[in-house]
Amino acid sequence: MSKTVNKIHFIAIGGSVMHNLAIALHQRGHQVSGSDDYIFDPSKGKLAQHGLLPDEFGWFPEKITDQTDFVILGMHARPDNPELKKAQNMGIKIYSYPEYIYQSFADKQRVVVGGSHGKTTITAMLLHVFKYHGLPCDYIVGAQLAGYNSTVKITADAPVAIIEGDEYLSSPIDRTSKFLHYRPHIGCITGIAWDHINIFKTFEAYTQVFAQFADTFVDGGKLFFNTQDPRVAAICREPRKGITQTPYQEHPHKIVDNQTVLLTEQHGEVKVKLFGNHNMQNLAVAKAMCLQLNLSEAQFYEAIPSFTGASRRMEKIAENNDKAVFKDFAHAPSKVTATTQALKKQYADRNLVACLELHTFSSLNKDFLGQYHNALQKADTAVVFFNPEAIALKKLETINADDIKAAFGQSNLTVFDQSTQLVDFLHAQSWDATNLLMMSSGNFDNLDLKLLAEEIVSN
Incomplete structure (x- = not known):
């Protein structure tokens, strides 16, 4: 500009x-x-x-x-x-705003992170590595990150712009997906799981927008794609003239004493604060893009152990020796499934109480509820909360506890529509060797989660 x-x-x-x-x-x-x-x-x-x-x-x-x-x-x-x-x-x-962002970054090397999940985490990883090594970059990210005053940075001099690429619509008069404006030099597609059903009425329509994103890369561009997601793999195995499409999968790792350790060929074992298969996929593609940006493996592995994650993405609220409370932004079915599985795998010696708030237009839509089938299956105690007022505000068909239980298909599911009932239920649980996971893009009807977490770990 x-x-x-x-x-x-x-x-x-x-x-x-x-x-x-x-x-x-x-x-x-x-x-x-x-x-x-x-x-x-x-x-x-x-x-x-x-x-x-x-x-x-x-x-x-x-x-x-x-x-x-x-x-x-x-x-x-x-x-x-x-x-x-x-x-x-x-x-x-x-x-x-995505049109303006493109104009602002037109003369920079643009790195765009796309996919139904992991976008914020991968963007945050890239920014962390750049910041750790004192490398300049501009950025736009969808969530406030620790250590950053803003989610947007635009300068005249930074040669690289790192962009979280959202598939939602650009504006009321620009009905194209935001990430179709950015024209990446380097980018990725993490996974495809149907979301935003108020805009993308069918899964096919939702999938197609990611194929369109792959078509927007500049000549000579590099697209990394998650080969462990069959929908992404199908899109990115179609040849595209002028760009290179490179598969990735989760980084080799193991879990030792509830901590994830990366297994590397030349840098030994690297302990990290992240965990879960999706985060190992996120880490693998963040590394691949850093290498494409002329950073070395050594620089990546030096920086990544101090990365604590993006805000509200598997964020640890409180813990003691045998229990911990986490909150996560997970709300779409694939995210709920992956997050629940990750926490249970990481702490295999503990029980897991997993609570999901249905808060978005999609999650409160009666026709979409079936997408959550078995999403909380890995939890020892599974809980769903919804606020009937949110359904009314979104002018959706009413749902009840029986609808939710039938959709999730889990006999151990407990459903609440009042936050006070949820809090009473959680206080009544035994928390010996047990973790709590709270998942929502909302706030559980203004629940003081920090206070709740401190009360749980203090018992």
Whole structure:
């Protein structure tokens, strides 16, 4: 993008990426304004800290003037948004944020992490290795990472841009998937498991967008694909002119005293804080992409032991000698299955209580529930929580405990629709040699998980 100062207006500035992008551009000296109908923390507090929080919530077409250089449009806005309509009528340039990100990174080597799962973790691994060795890079990542003030970094000088590639739609007027804008030089597809059924009505439609992503790599690009996922393998074994498609699978490893140890040919055994087959796949492709970026194996293995994981991805909340409490962002069926299996395998000598909150549009959709069949099978005690108010807000058909039990197909499943009942149930459990896993993209109806975890491990 031009180095001149631009006057930029954000429509739906409160989004998780949008507010970070607004702050990043403000810090680069641009004149930034924005609107939203409501903004929650942490976006609200961060925007206020930088003087970018709108004076009042709502949509104000008068903010769009002939002095506005361009608009960045968030997915939260509607196609009939009055600010958007005014910008369109005035002929002002309108970007979705992935379009703008591409323009900002057009002259850099772009690394794009795609797939239904593992995107944030792999992106965080790459950033960790770069930061560990003091190497400059720009980035966009979908979650706040420990040690980073923002999820977006845009500079003039960094030669590499590391991008978490989301398959969700770009904006209300740009119905293409975000990652189709980025034109990778290096990238990966981690796995394909049907998600976002409000947008991708069939599994075939969802799968096709990843094939389209593979087609967007620049000439000479390098695409790494998870050969352990048959859907990914089928897409990436189709020849594509001008790019190299290279398979990967999980890194060789073993588990010793509840800790994962990487097995390497030239660097011995390397202890890491990550665990689970999916994370071993994530680690393998992060290593492959680092090598493609001219880092050495030695540099990768030196950095990766200090990587603690991405926020809310198998995050340990509390522990003592014989029990631990974890929270994980897992919500899609494949993620729930993989996370539950990983924790049970890592702590084979402990029981596992696994709790899943059904929170997303897909997970609360009665027609989708069957995708969770046996997802919690590895848990010794399996629990599902849902809030009926969330179903009403999403205007979905009502579901009940019997619907959920039938869909999961597990005789040991307990279902709650009130968080107080869930907490009472958990307090009543015996926690000797037992771990607790809480999985959700929400917050279990504002449950104080840290307090709960401390109460469990203190007994």
